[in-house]
Amino acid sequence: MTAPSRQIEPLDKRHDRSAFACGSEALDRYLKQQARQDADKHVAAPFVLVYPPATRVLGYYTLSASTVCVDEIPETLTRKLPRYPLLPVTLLGRLAVDQSTKGQGAGTFLLMDALYRALSSATQIAAMAVVVEAKDDQAAAFYRHFNFLPLQPDPHRLFLPMNTIATLFEG
Numbered sequence: 472m473t474a475p476s477r478q479i480e481p482l483d484k485r486h487d488r489s490a491f492a493c494g495s496e497a498l499d500r501y502l503k504q505q506a507r508q509d510a511d512k513h514v515a516a517p518f519v520l521v522y523p524p525a526t527r528v529l530g531y532y533t534l535s536a537s538t539v540c541v542d543e544i545p546e547t548l549t550r551k552l553p554r555y556p557l558l559p560v561t562l563l564g565r566l567a568v569d570q571s572t573k574g575q576g577a578g579t580f581l582l583m584d585a586l587y588r589a590l591s592s593a594t595q596i597a598a599m600a601v602v603v604e605a606k607d608d609q610a611a612a613f614y615r616h617f618n619f620l621p622l623q624p625d626p627h628r629l630f631l632p633m634n635t636i637a638t639l640f641e642g
């Protein structure tokens with residue numbers, strides 16, 4: 472028998488979020504109480520990890536359009552950019568995995584899906600990086616593991632240039 476394959480889908484009312492527990496009450500509450508409203512209002516686009524035909528949510532992330540001040544980006548990286556005061560980015564606002572699934576690659580799967588989606592969207596609506604808001608030092612370490620760089624002055628805000636993301640999906 473083959474194992475059911477995992478899939479990432481836009482959150483909708485079919486998805487069962489009731490048992491989701493990632494270890495952060497705020498991230499659990501967001502998924503259960505706020506994510507659908509944010510989607511309806513186009514404030515954030517939530518995507519969920521499921522193993523169809525099961526509808527139980529085992530992970531999620533959100534994407535939104537955002538900007539960063541040019542001063543937040545290290546000067547070595549902005550030298551070749553136009554001196555616009557604000558630069559367009561895609562914000563990966565939240566990313567979380569159910570505790571039953573931790574340490575099995577689900578976080579990587581969600582992150583890669585988010586980066587690919589951001590890269591694909593950037594051909595239509597420009598974004599020069601993906602920015603993440605890590606909730607604490609541990610979350611920041613997760614993103615640094617994938618070569619995200621800290622923004623200035625808040626090391627819990629990190630970014631990955633879109634050109635770097637493009638190289639991940641080349642070939």
Ligand SMILES: CC(C)(COP(=O)(O)OP(=O)(O)OC[C@H]1O[C@@H](n2cnc3c(N)ncnc32)[C@H](O)[C@@H]1OP(=O)(O)O)[C@@H](O)C(=O)NCCC(=O)NCCS
Nearest residue numbers: 566567568573574575576577578579606609610612613616
């Ligand atoms: C952080 C989180 C998403 C990781 O999910 P996961 O499914 O356990 O991660 P994976 O199994 O895909 O691990 C991928 C890699 O990241 C590493 N990793 C995982 N958590 C890490 C951390 N906190 N710091 C550094 N590296 C970490 C793993 O060792 C693994 O490395 P490898 O590929 O070299 O073996 C998950 O622990 C979680 O939901 N935490 C609570 C919410 C949270 O902190 N979200 C972060 C954004 S606010």
